[in-house]
């Protein structure tokens with residue numbers, strides 16, 4: 001990778017926000033809007049089964065998936081991100097902006113630092129800004145989560161390091177509550193503008209091209225570089241196991257401390273047999289009615305009995321959406337689901353899902369036939 005000093009560094013936006021806050025919704029808004037930017041998108045997912053790439057709408061933009069795992073604390077994932085960046089920057093003429101969507105459980109500061117762990121990459125990119133989506137309906141219990149007393153609270157950190165905050169899902173919350181939430185957000189981040197949004201609809205000039213970090217890129221090789229900047233209070237808890245830069249230790253080389261709450265995990269399932277859509281919806285609604293404090297997020301692309309289309313399942317705590325989407329076309333229909341939360345009982349969840357599989361295969365109906373029915 002050669003560096004042409006006359007070439008302008010490519011701005012990088014980090015898109016972050018807790019599970020289900022609306023990052024993919026914003027990404028789809030960005031990818032389908034005529035904004036004049038040519039954007040390369042890099043995604044990171046928390047669960048083992050990739051659902052997110054199916055949720056991103058088709059567009060002309062290129063989408064890259066970094067290795068599975070938490071981008072803020074798994075060295076392999078960050079190395080993978082650097083490799084993708086190196087490859088991307090070899091054909092820098094083909095795009096003018098990079099957007100990185102972090103997983104909902106990521107701390108964006110070490111992700112930002114990753115851009116500067118490789119000198120050649122660091123010369124060619126500039127961090128444009130951190131854009132944080134906040135779920136107006138669900139954020140409060142995560143900000144005050146008592147189980148996180150000894151761990152990093154990503155919902156807090158994501159707000160603290162933001163340059164722009166989108167208070168999303170403002171359609172689901174009363175204006176007085178939104179005002180209280182804005183006060184709470186302001187107590188964590190004094191400077192970032194807070195924009196209320198519905199379905200992450202925002203004027204893109206307010207979130208792209210911010211040029212928030214104009215300092216020397218090489219000074220950002222340590223994930224702590226954001227401390228003291230933009231009201232960052234240093235929520236990332238460092239200790240003797242902390243693998244990133246502390247003086248002489250090369251940044252991001254040793255294994256970093258995992259200060260995430262270990263009780264939060266993901267479980268994933270795949271099924272070839274189709275689901276009985278009604279039975280599945282009822283069963284998941286029943287489950288979320290009693291376990292929605294612990295089950296933070298459910299995502300799935302589903303094969304439904306008697307329907308030619310994929311179905312998209314989206315759950316955020318108690319709110320569950322189940323919608324038909326694109327036909328399967330040439331792809332063999334199959335389902336994949338990811339649950340993220342605390343105390344997830346793999347076997348019990350599997351048994352619940354298996355009980356919702358269709359008993360007998362019936363001929364698949366085409367969408368037109370279904371609409372006519």
Ligand SMILES: Nc1nc2c(ncn2[C@@H]2O[C@H](COP(=O)(O)OP(=O)(O)OP(=O)(O)O)[C@@H](O)[C@H]2O)c(=O)[nH]1
Pocket residue numbers: 017018019020021022023024025026052103104133168169170171172197198199200297314315316321
């Ligand atoms: N009512 C309402 N629903 C929204 C809004 N924005 C997004 N959603 C829904 O919230 C759910 C989660 O949205 P995503 O965009 O997938 O959230 P995400 O942050 O990418 O989620 P993760 O992949 O878990 O990190 C989906 O069902 C969206 O349709 C909004 O403003 N209002």
